[in-house]
Amino acid sequence: MNNNPLFAVAAVYDNPDKIISAVTKIANSGYRKFDVNTPYPLHGMDGAMKLKSSKLGFITLFFGLTGAATALLLAWWTLSVDYPLIIGGKPFFALPAFIPVTFELTVLLATVSTVICMLTFFFRFPANSYPIHDTQYMKDVSGDKFGVYVEAADSRFDLTELTILFNETGAVRIDQIYLPAKEVYPLFQPKFLWFLFSVFVITSIITYFSLNKLMYMEPFDWMADQQKQSVQKMSVFYSDEFGMRTPVKGTVARGFIPYKYLGQAVPSDTMKNPLPPTSSVLELGKKKFLTFCSPCHGNFADGDSRLRGQFVNPPSLHTSRARTITDGFIYHIITNGQNAMPSYSSQVTREERWSIINYLRVLQKAKNASDADLKMAKKESVSDGK
């Protein structure tokens, strides 16, 4: 140990007054690289050591303000910019309601960063290999003694002068502290690599288990398995073991209105069109016509099927017959089907059928307009432009 260079000379005292006077003398002699070690902070030591007051408060102030700003900006941006939502009749930026979170975040950031900054930047922790660690001197000052040491690196360092000073001020013991032997820890040593490898394996196993197994176990599986009968599953309750039940004979679905001419090729009577040709009805009719009718009848009801002969081509709907039959008869054809055309009652609702008929009448009128109609249309377009 004594082959190592000297780190410092240290003195141990057993009385707080003695150490204060010793430290005052050391500081007054012009030493800079010295430190005092006491089991608890001694009053008046800051002055004796000529320490400037701690600058830690500025860190607290900075991070406290950062916390407040973060909370307010986050609340403002999330609730008034990114996803504005009126909550309880409050404004989007409801400052009184944001105060609690702002306060909490201020405290959180201020305190945690003060401590982290103190430990890492002010103390340079963790540091378990400082020369005074594991010495008798450290053991004493950890318990009930007070110690001071002056580093050999100080420009004024003088071993004999310091020894005299320590003895004069009533030191119990004077120690010489040597630098410890340098320890080198190569990165690629088997122990460390094994440690890395085991961390890797354990992390992988836990990740695999939690993502691929745990999330599919009850109750973490988002209620995937519930005690209920699902539609396509077998039932142990019903004697026929069907989970899905057939309705009782004669059941009428909600909102069902029977169509009394069903199955007649030529209906004995027809219904009246209940829908006036308003723009919304025509919009709906156009949409449904283009979806359900246009594949065979063509986009403008010209009978130009898009099916290229794979299905029977229907006649044009601009024939005089198609134009003269009643709305009710067309409704009957859509509902009941005619010749090769099947019934569309399951795909197209009642309102949609009447809307399609209204739209079809518009198409027919457009293709077969008379001069009077043209005049009328011109008049309307001119008057519209006014």
Added chain:
Amino acid sequence: MDNKENIALDYRYELPVVEGNLKKSDIDDLIAAPLEKKANKNFYISLALSGTALLIGVVCIATTLFNGIGVWGNNQPVGWAFDIVNFVFWVGIGHAGTLISAILFLFRQRWRTGIARFAEAMTIFAVMCAALFPVLHTGRPWLAGYLFPYPNQNGLWINFNSPLVWDVFAVSTYFTVSLVFWYIGLIPDFASLRDRTLSKTKKIIYSILSLGWRHSHRQWQHYEKAYMLLAGFATPLVLSVHTIVSFDFAVSVLPGWHTTIFPPYFVAGAIFSGFAMVVTVLLFVRKIFHLEQIITLNHLEKMNKVILATGMMVGYAYAMEFFMAWYSGVPTEQFVFINRAFGPYAWAYWIMISCNVLFPQLFWFKKIRRSTTAMLVIVILVNVGMWFERFVIIVTSLHRDFLPSSWGMYSPTLIDFGILLGSFGLFFTLVILFTKSMPAVSMSEVKAVTEGAQPQHHGVSDHE
């Protein structure tokens, strides 16, 4: 000073914080003894008892998680019951620790040193117990991440206007700051233990935990500053936490909850219940670990005075609630309070009144304040009373509100009781393990307040 009951105490002078002329090395030996000696039979018996309670709680929580919160007694109209009662109860218990460690620090109360560490540890454990309940209350605890604002796939953010979100921030901040405060206090003690211990394993553990602390005054200087800053922040924080917990109720429109007295009333109640719990546990700790000279009767007496004072604040709040119900002229409000005192849950109300207001009045007598048996009975009654206070506030307000057709009664299930027992099990297990693994009293702080610990020439009391 010889502290016998027959010697009259002169309260005009500050009583010595540490009794029996303990030397600093004796203090270290006393405090480190539970860590250095082998555990005795009592330790294992108490650990077995609290561990059993904890296991019962674990089973009940597992049942709840597997089957959903339908296994609890909560149902319309009482949707908040044991879960929230226990949450408020445990958060309140925690408040004493921060009060002792932060507020009494700012007031330069030197007697806090003997009990601060323990009370801080109790804060952390109590907040852990408290956090358990709202998380279980959500029914899907593994989705608790949704409570924090983070950019997610759904494009949704949390509602910063909601008291329940304030709660999340308040409780998590409180836990973090308490933990940091506690750890900062522990660092010098870990360093002392590191230099004391003869075991190689313990030395490695304490070296890691002490981060290389050197008791250097260049460190102490920043350390003291940081400690003061933390105490300065923890003081408004502790007041804010129970204020925000009370907002969970006060911000609603329910009669019995919608009152502006709630924040101060809750904070006073929290300190009241917290001190009662600290006294309960300390009575055992000082006996078992022979710390009577460090946690003296004077300490306990001072805490009993705080219990008396806060108990009367709580009593004032009870009276003021009734006054405001009458003064407001709102019939529903008046009904709720009459129903509280004379309705089907009147028994809970009168347990609360007697335990929180009447029994603590016995602390006016010095004999009772300084008798360990009497104070143990009273502080346990206070704990019971404060649990019932939250029960009364939550259940009696919910079970009969505006609409008589939706009135109902609440009765807890066995699972509810099991989780409550489990939370006590968790708390005491952690407390017992703490006393065995860490210094239960701050070694460096107690050494600093013994006689002759500070230099004389510097003058006294210009600094703590």
